[in-house]
Amino acid sequence: MDLIVKPSALKELNEVSFNKTEGIRIEAVFVGSCSLYVDHHLWIDEKQTEDIKIEVEGIPFLISTDSLKYLPQKLYVDYNPTLGYKLSSDEETFKYNLRLTRRENK
Template sequence: MELSITIRPAALKELQALHLNEGEGIRIGSSYVGSCSLFADYQLSIDQRQEGDEVHELEGIPFFISEKSKAYLHHELFIDYNPALGYKLSSPEEVYKYDLSLKRADKEEG
């Protein structure tokens, strides 16, 4: 099933104010953290497209999602923004995470 992303107006205003360099977009990341029950951590970052990423372009803003991240996301995503709470990533089924900040991905890894 195709993944869909909806950007709420407050988030769109914030994202459009960002300065993205050529080839950059917003990475929606999720990774298994593990515990006695299924637990995933969620992130938003400014990043370059990686091989194998699914790319969605909304309002001129590219969004990148890796195949690994898709395993922990529902098929419909919402991105919202509140000045007091930061970005919020959610789906119709659940709120993944509040208080997400948007930083450039660390290129020093590895």
Template sequence: MEIIIKPAALEELKKANLEDGEGIRIEAVFIGSCSIYAEYSLKIDKKNEDDDLFEGEGVPVLVSKESQKHLYKRITLDFNPGLGFKLSSDEEVYRYNLKLQRV
């Protein structure tokens, strides 16, 4: 998986002041209903057993193997002060208005 962090997102992520062993978790959780839907979130978290550790512009990014099933191989994280973080791929926009939360 390739993770691209745009300059505006990188500046915002630097404000998070990650501690040793922490990374930015991109999470995609399948929501079972009458349609196929996943809920996306950004969290500051520590690496779990089933996580893969990626690096985007020097930022450690954690994505579980389960979350990777709901994401394309190349994803982009951007930031706009009015819209929050935007998670997307070349194929689709996953979600606007993501907020970075500490677990």
């Protein structure tokens, strides 16, 4: 996976502090209901055994093998103070208005 973190997102993420086993989890969860779609989240989370870890400019990102199935090969992370974080590809925006929070329980 090619993860591109835009300068505005890098600036914000450099302000986040986490311990050695944590990172920014990019989560894509398949939701089946009346309509089928994938919901996206950003968390500060502990690394799990099935995660891949990608470091961008010293910032650790965690992506589970399940989430990888629903993410594009090239993923952008951007930030806007008004709209929060945004996940997108060259073809589409997956979600914006994401807030980075610490994951408490799974």
